[in-house]
Amino acid sequence: MQINNLVKHYPNVKAVNGIDITLNRGICFGLLGPNGAGKTTTVEILEGINQATSGEILYKGEPLGDTFRKEAGIMFQSTALQDFITVHETLKMFADFYPVKADLDELIRRCNLTEYLDQDNRQLSGGQRQRLLLAIALVNDPDIIFLDEPTTGLDPQARRNFWDLINDIKAEGKTVVLTTHYMDEAYTLCDEIAIMDHGKIIAQGTPKALLKANFNDVILQLPDTEVMDLEHLPFTLHKREGHVEITTSDVNEAVALLIENNISLSQLQIRSRTLDDLFLELTGKELRA
Amino acid sequence: MLFKRFLALLHTRNKEFIRDRSSLGWNIMMPVLIVAGFAFAFSGDIGSQFKVGVIHQSEATDASNTFLALKHIDFYPVDNQQRAVTKVQRHQVDLLLDAKNQQYWVNTESPAGYLVEKILVSGDGTNNFQRQTVSGKQIRYLDWVVPGILSMNMMFSALFGVGFVIVRYRKNGMLKRLKATPITAFEYLSAQVVSRMILIMIVTAFVFYSTHLFVDFTMHGSHLSLFLVFALGALSMISLGLVVAARITSEETAGGLLNLFSWPMMFFSGVWFSLEGTAPAMQMVAEVFPLTHVTAAARSIMIDGAGLVDVSYHLLVLTGQSIVFLLFGSWFFKWD
Numbered sequence: 001m002q003i004n005n006l007v008k009h010y011p012n013v014k015a016v017n018g019i020d021i022t023l024n025r026g027i028c029f030g031l032l033g034p035n036g037a038g039k040t041t042t043v044e045i046l047e048g049i050n051q052a053t054s055g056e057i058l059y060k061g062e063p064l065g066d067t068f069r070k071e072a073g074i075m076f077q078s079t080a081l082q083d084f085i086t087v088h089e090t091l092k093m094f095a096d097f098y099p100v101k102a103d104l105d106e107l108i109r110r111c112n113l114t115e116y117l118d119q120d121n122r123q124l125s126g127g128q129r130q131r132l133l134l135a136i137a138l139v140n141d142p143d144i145i146f147l148d149e150p151t152t153g154l155d156p157q158a159r160r161n162f163w164d165l166i167n168d169i170k171a172e173g174k175t176v177v178l179t180t181h182y183m184d185e186a187y188t189l190c191d192e193i194a195i196m197d198h199g200k201i202i203a204q205g206t207p208k209a210l211l212k213a214n215f216n217d218v219i220l221q222l223p224d225t226e227v228m229d230l231e232h233l234p235f236t237l238h239k240r241e242g243h244v245e246i247t248t249s250d251v252n253e254a255v256a257l258l259i260e261n262n263i264s265l266s267q268l269q270i271r272s273r274t275l276d277d278l279f280l281e282l283t284g285k286e287l288r289a
Numbered sequence: 290m291l292f293k294r295f296l297a298l299l300h301t302r303n304k305e306f307i308r309d310r311s312s313l314g315w316n317i318m319m320p321v322l323i324v325a326g327f328a329f330a331f332s333g334d335i336g337s338q339f340k341v342g343v344i345h346q347s348e349a350t351d352a353s354n355t356f357l358a359l360k361h362i363d364f365y366p367v368d369n370q371q372r373a374v375t376k377v378q379r380h381q382v383d384l385l386l387d388a389k390n391q392q393y394w395v396n397t398e399s400p401a402g403y404l405v406e407k408i409l410v411s412g413d414g415t416n417n418f419q420r421q422t423v424s425g426k427q428i429r430y431l432d433w434v435v436p437g438i439l440s441m442n443m444m445f446s447a448l449f450g451v452g453f454v455i456v457r458y459r460k461n462g463m464l465k466r467l468k469a470t471p472i473t474a475f476e477y478l479s480a481q482v483v484s485r486m487i488l489i490m491i492v493t494a495f496v497f498y499s500t501h502l503f504v505d506f507t508m509h510g511s512h513l514s515l516f517l518v519f520a521l522g523a524l525s526m527i528s529l530g531l532v533v534a535a536r537i538t539s540e541e542t543a544g545g546l547l548n549l550f551s552w553p554m555m556f557f558s559g560v561w562f563s564l565e566g567t568a569p570a571m572q573m574v575a576e577v578f579p580l581t582h583v584t585a586a587a588r589s590i591m592i593d594g595a596g597l598v599d600v601s602y603h604l605l606v607l608t609g610q611s612i613v614f615l616l617f618g619s620w621f622f623k624w625d
Contacts, residue, residue, distance in 0.1 A: 078468075081463070093301045
């Protein structure tokens, strides 16, 4: 999929302001950004359910059309399902919309829905519901799959299970477009990410390359009880909840300086930079789930 | 492929409605309860006062005036003689008097008509009133109101069952999800219309025949003709529901708009009372309502035994309204 100079203007708002993306076959592409950055509008345009003000989107070299709608699988963040209809009936209905369909039994097994087939959609838990929505997105055996914040609201175990499902999909060579607020999710699943803010892409590349390009330092964390002792030292300090962070490009020198000043290292933690840091660095905003 | 997608939507929507027991139960029980209520309310003697229609009252002869001066008889002026004679046939009026020409019409099968005739003739003494006889089975209010109740129930089911549901699906994102599939708006709306039509016709037939088991209302016409009238009426009102639901995203707004259509139709389409004698403006407004035409056509078939040709005007109006509403609703429709 090729996106060229995509623009979407609403009255008084430039939601998407000229973005270019190339989605190569078989990659998992993550679109990240704070609320209001324009990522949902962008994804909806890519999904073909919202119209761009200008720009070009090509799928397999052609503008979005019937072929795309038949070959794309879409999982919205919040989709209501019909009441009084069972899981199996829902899957069957969506499967009947498409000329090519996945093996339903295999899909049900893979998404772990076997136990819930005769259950009314209204009675599904959050995790079961997300797995059903994923199964619906896969019902046409799509070449490209859009997943919009698929694990929001799930417990850690359900999230990990969901990641396994997405990894299975990737392993089949399908292209995945993922939007998420969870940086660990993006880091684990995505081959390439783009960070959006104010309708523009402000960084794009593989997670590791982006971290390497933006950071050459590490973070030292100490309890905030040590703040008074640290303030006179030549460190850049960031106060976080319950601890203080020291950013340094030379760990050895920093630790030596701490020892020299009799700072207790019993609760010292050293960590590498993460996508969370990159995100905050670039957007200056805290993530909101 | 198109038909398969249509069938998939149709089957699912039908299952959804049938399994929603409270909604289904209400759709069936409401008209049954209303008919039963009217049957009970009008089962006794309504009153002993006689009702006499009077033509040319201002030019009444002395003999007529003597009769018109009697107490405990409700005299009312009549402009349309033919229509008044029909009311005598239906026992809605006990006697019709032409006060100028000393002529009267009485139903030979009406006990009340017999008594009023005796009063008229004995009061005159000269016995020079010219007698015209008509015959016909009594049309009770119950017989008159049943076609309207069936039509009205259909209207509520059509407007709220389609309009409200589409708005709810739009609001909760279900339509947006369908938009992302190869389903077209035409396929989706067709499935909604056909699903609701099937359900309305089954429910209406059930209500009609089950109510008929314990309430003896009149049905002189063809059941097939009545079925066709109701089918066309359902189509026109479902299409009106599509127009209302074409773009609205709020259930509250949809509810308000649907009430805006349904309440005036319920009161001013001739369901509960005849529009004869009402203000011309009200009659003109009533002409616009699909419910007016369904009720009038159904009433003609059930009470007068009219055929499809006799009610062709109403059928034409309903067909025209269905086409206009469907085209406009489809053109105006938005998924999200």
